[in-house]
Amino acid sequence: MKSLESWGRYPQVEQRTHSLVWRTDNLPREGTPLLPHGLGRSYGDSCLNAGGTLLLTSGLDRFISFDPSTGVVRCEAGVTLDMILRLAAPRGWFLPVTPGTKFVTVGGAIANDVHGKNHHRGGTFGRYVRRFELLRSDGSRRVCAPDENPDWYGATIGGLGLTGLVTWAEVQLKPISNPYVLQETVPFGNLDEFLVVARESEKDYEFTMAWVDCLARGKKVGRGLLYRGNFAPPQFDGLPLAKSHLSHGIGLAVPMDMPAFCLNRLSVSAFNWLYYHRQNGKPTQRLTHYDPFFYPLDAIYAWNRIYGKRGFLQFQCVVPYDTARDALKEILERSSRGGLPSFLSVLKTFGDIPSPGWMSFPRQGVTLAMDFANRGEKTWRLVEELDRLTREAGGAVYPAKDARMSPESFAAYFPRHAEFARYLDPGFSSSFWRRVNPVSLPFSLEAERGVAAAQPQSLLAIR
Amino acid sequence: MKKVIVLGATSAIAQATVRLLAARGASLYLVGRNAANLEAVAKDAATRGAAKVESQAVDLNDFNAHEGLVDAAYTELGGLDGVVLAHGVLGDQAEAQKSWEATEAVLRTNFLSAVSLLTVLANRFEAQKAGTIVVISSVAGDRGRQSNYVYGASKGALNVFLQGLRNRLAKSGVAVVTVKPGFVDTPMTAHLPKNKLFASPDKVARGLLSAADARKNEVYVPGIWALIMLIIRTIPEAMFKRMKL
Ligand SMILES: Cc1cc2nc3c(=O)[nH]c(=O)nc-3n(C[C@H](O)[C@H](O)[C@H](O)COP(=O)(O)OP(=O)(O)OC[C@H]3O[C@@H](n4cnc5c(N)ncnc54)[C@H](O)[C@@H]3O)c2cc1C
Numbered sequence: 001m002k003s004l005e006s007w008g009r010y011p012q013v014e015q016r017t018h019s020l021v022w023r024t025d026n027l028p029r030e031g032t033p034l035l036p037h038g039l040g041r042s043y044g045d046s047c048l049n050a051g052g053t054l055l056l057t058s059g060l061d062r063f064i065s066f067d068p069s070t071g072v073v074r075c076e077a078g079v080t081l082d083m084i085l086r087l088a089a090p091r092g093w094f095l096p097v098t099p100g101t102k103f104v105t106v107g108g109a110i111a112n113d114v115h116g117k118n119h120h121r122g123g124t125f126g127r128y129v130r131r132f133e134l135l136r137s138d139g140s141r142r143v144c145a146p147d148e149n150p151d152w153y154g155a156t157i158g159g160l161g162l163t164g165l166v167t168w169a170e171v172q173l174k175p176i177s178n179p180y181v182l183q184e185t186v187p188f189g190n191l192d193e194f195l196v197v198a199r200e201s202e203k204d205y206e207f208t209m210a211w212v213d214c215l216a217r218g219k220k221v222g223r224g225l226l227y228r229g230n231f232a233p234p235q236f237d238g239l240p241l242a243k244s245h246l247s248h249g250i251g252l253a254v255p256m257d258m259p260a261f262c263l264n265r266l267s268v269s270a271f272n273w274l275y276y277h278r279q280n281g282k283p284t285q286r287l288t289h290y291d292p293f294f295y296p297l298d299a300i301y302a303w304n305r306i307y308g309k310r311g312f313l314q315f316q317c318v319v320p321y322d323t324a325r326d327a328l329k330e331i332l333e334r335s336s337r338g339g340l341p342s343f344l345s346v347l348k349t350f351g352d353i354p355s356p357g358w359m360s361f362p363r364q365g366v367t368l369a370m371d372f373a374n375r376g377e378k379t380w381r382l383v384e385e386l387d388r389l390t391r392e393a394g395g396a397v398y399p400a401k402d403a404r405m406s407p408e409s410f411a412a413y414f415p416r417h418a419e420f421a422r423y424l425d426p427g428f429s430s431s432f433w434r435r436v437n438p439v440s441l442p443f444s445l446e447a448e449r450g451v452a453a454a455q456p457q458s459l460l461a462i463r
Numbered sequence: 464m465k466k467v468i469v470l471g472a473t474s475a476i477a478q479a480t481v482r483l484l485a486a487r488g489a490s491l492y493l494v495g496r497n498a499a500n501l502e503a504v505a506k507d508a509a510t511r512g513a514a515k516v517e518s519q520a521v522d523l524n525d526f527n528a529h530e531g532l533v534d535a536a537y538t539e540l541g542g543l544d545g546v547v548l549a550h551g552v553l554g555d556q557a558e559a560q561k562s563w564e565a566t567e568a569v570l571r572t573n574f575l576s577a578v579s580l581l582t583v584l585a586n587r588f589e590a591q592k593a594g595t596i597v598v599i600s601s602v603a604g605d606r607g608r609q610s611n612y613v614y615g616a617s618k619g620a621l622n623v624f625l626q627g628l629r630n631r632l633a634k635s636g637v638a639v640v641t642v643k644p645g646f647v648d649t650p651m652t653a654h655l656p657k658n659k660l661f662a663s664p665d666k667v668a669r670g671l672l673s674a675a676d677a678r679k680n681e682v683y684v685p686g687i688w689a690l691i692m693l694i695i696r697t698i699p700e701a702m703f704k705r706m707k708l
């Protein structure tokens with residue numbers, strides 16, 4: 001048994017590991033449930049498998065082909081987005097969709113059907129996955145594409161690693177003329193202003209996202225800075241670094257396990273205040289390399305350790321436009337009132353471009369991501385409360401960033417879950433999956449204990 | 464090294480080396496015994512920028528194939544100026560103590576097949592008066608220990624062979640580089656619990672290539688092993704034989 005963590009370092013579970021080496025190898029027969037594990041950049045328990053075996057995909061990191069005339073790259077599922085950028089960016093190709101870190105694998109990007117700053121224009125990562133191979137625990141292999149095994153294709157994109165192992169995939173990249181982004185920063189005074197600026201920005205900007213000041217209250221709830229940008233036009237091609245995939249070397253390192261008191265309310269307030277006021281409220285435009293634009297956190301190695309040993313909980317929801325204003329206001333107020341400020345909070349709008357993945361998280365509306373230092377019960381209750389608010393607003397919570405959503409919420413957020421369940425690999429499972437699908441017992445727990453109406457959540461302890 | 468034959472190209476350390484060579488735009492002739500795995504390595508190398516990649520699937524314990532293999536590499540790449548010899552097996556010490564067959568299998572793969580291949584290659588390189596021969600040996604060859612002396616003997620014998628070869632080829636301008644890795648996190652050590660002394664294949668590959676570029680004689684990778692092995696070699700035999708190592 002070896003302890004491997006998710007990015008939030010919560011929960012901590014015991015599980016075996018098995019390193020995959022060749023894409024043609026069969027899956028191991030361990031007798032316990034298997035779960036693919038990429039770089040563990042998911043936060044909660046969707047990349048964990050308590051009591052089971054994690055299939056480590058880092059050895060499946062070979063390229064198979066890359067055509068610089070079409071931008072189609074085929075690679076093993078453990079290849080990271082960073083590796084793709086190193087290969088493709090100097091030759092004029094960029095990721096069609098990228099999350100806020102380049103240290104995720106292609107397999108992980110498919111299994112969570114990740115989204116980026118361009119969701120309103122480009123949709124999710126899964127839309128650019130032309131085909132992939134799915135290896136099941138029965139030894140079967142299927143090539144899946146929109147026109148070949150389309151049901152397996154739809155179930156596996158956003159399928160949380162539960163339909164089998166993706167061994168390789170083919171992704172369509174998108175052309176860029178140079179590695180620069182023209183970026184503009186627009187401050188907004190509250191949530192209403194955000195909604196106006198964000199929707200306005202969607203028209204002319206391929207990339208948008210906003211940082212929100214989680215401590216602002218009252219009329220200022222939801223104030224923050226909106227970043228919007230486009231890849232720079234060809235007249236910038238000649239600048240230095242034009243052939244580079246990196247803007248700088250390795251950044252700062254966060255020392256091991258900084259104590260949790262680094263994140264007390266005061267320091268977060270100070271950080272937020274500085275961050276908010278440094279722009280003096282005036283919009284500014286500047287040219288930047290794509291690396292700091294898309295991956296500011298990657299410059300700080302192992303930043304998740306800033307929360308100390310107990311880790312943190314991430315929460316990301318999306319709510320439809322009709323309910324967005326009130327629901328997000330409530331969510332932001334709850335979290336600032338709870339005395340558990342979020343260190344990094346991000347707002348963004350999602351467009352209506354559908355994903356091929358049945359279980360895909362993004363849907364039209366406004367998405368909010370926050371993280372909370374893990375202070376035990378108090379934090380869990382807050383996150384559970386935010387989950388409930390999201391459900392009531394007709395929204396959804398992102399499994400890749402979740403450690404607390406309830407089984408009812410899961411069922412409500414992912415209406416195709418029953419259909420999806422038919423495509424689960426019987427040899428695969430995850431801590432997340434067991435949590436949101438608690439086993440029904442042949443007897444009634446309430447009767448057993450003689451207590452009144454226990455919530456199904458009380459079965460969560462059974463793993 | 465611009466035109467390189469890689470023997471045991473499916474080894475984790477060799478793969479990491481192949482990637483670095485490919486990124487430099489080298490031409491590669493890859494040899495391994497598993498055709499599917501070899502093809503995966505070859506495609507990766509081609510995608511990462513190798514000028515040319517050819518491969519041949521062959522069991523390197525088939526000594527009769529060695530001459531033809533080298534010929535093919537010369538023909539396909541239009542010459543050779545580098546060798547990376549990486550194939551090897553760890554074997555099972557307990558098994559080897561019980562059976563000569565098991566012992567012989569380790570000596571055959573790690574020592575004899577290397578000697579056979581290097582006999583052919585050394586003569587070519589000597590004649591062309593140029594080139595770099597890099598062989599992956601091991602720290603285990605520095606001193607025999609009860610826990611793996613059969614493997615250690617195969618690498619120790621290899622080290623002595625390489626010393627002689629280096630001595631012979633020095634006047635022809637051919638470098639012979641003995642690379643001695645410590646613990647490396649590869650399939651060969653998958654069964655061992657990992658500790659801080661384990662290096663990644665990539666780190667070893669970088670050390671290997673910088674030694675090749677500098678035409679060094681013998682290198683320990685990572686460098687800390689030079690110190691560790693110095694200590695281990697210095698312990699008097701009278702004491703050493705009583706130690707549990
Ligand atoms: C700083 C930071 C910023 C982020 N920003 C965003 C963002 O903007 N948008 C967004 O969508 N996400 C974002 N994320 C989340 C991250 O993109 C996803 O969690 C991603 O899936 C992680 O990939 P991974 O390779 O680390 O996979 P893991 O976290 O290890 O695994 C994720 C899932 O993929 C499955 N999986 C992995 N490999 C395979 C395979 N070969 N076959 C089948 N299933 C597989 C696993 O079983 C698991 O269910 C961010 C994360 C961080 C740390």
Ligand SMILES: NC(=O)c1ccc[n+]([C@@H]2O[C@H](COP(=O)([O-])OP(=O)(O)OC[C@H]3O[C@@H](n4cnc5c(N)ncnc54)[C@H](OP(=O)(O)O)[C@@H]3O)[C@@H](O)[C@H]2O)c1
Nearest residue numbers: 473474475476496522523524549550551601646647649651
């Ligand atoms: N890992 C360590 O800790 C360590 C330490 C010191 C030295 N070394 C040395 O480093 C070298 C590379 O090993 P590694 O760590 O990269 O392990 P590895 O991945 O297991 O590589 C060993 C390779 O040798 C190949 N091979 C074995 N017998 C062969 C044969 N008869 N014909 C053709 N190929 C054969 C294997 O091929 P198959 O895949 O087809 O079996 C495998 O690809 C070896 O010489 C090893 O002794 C390793």
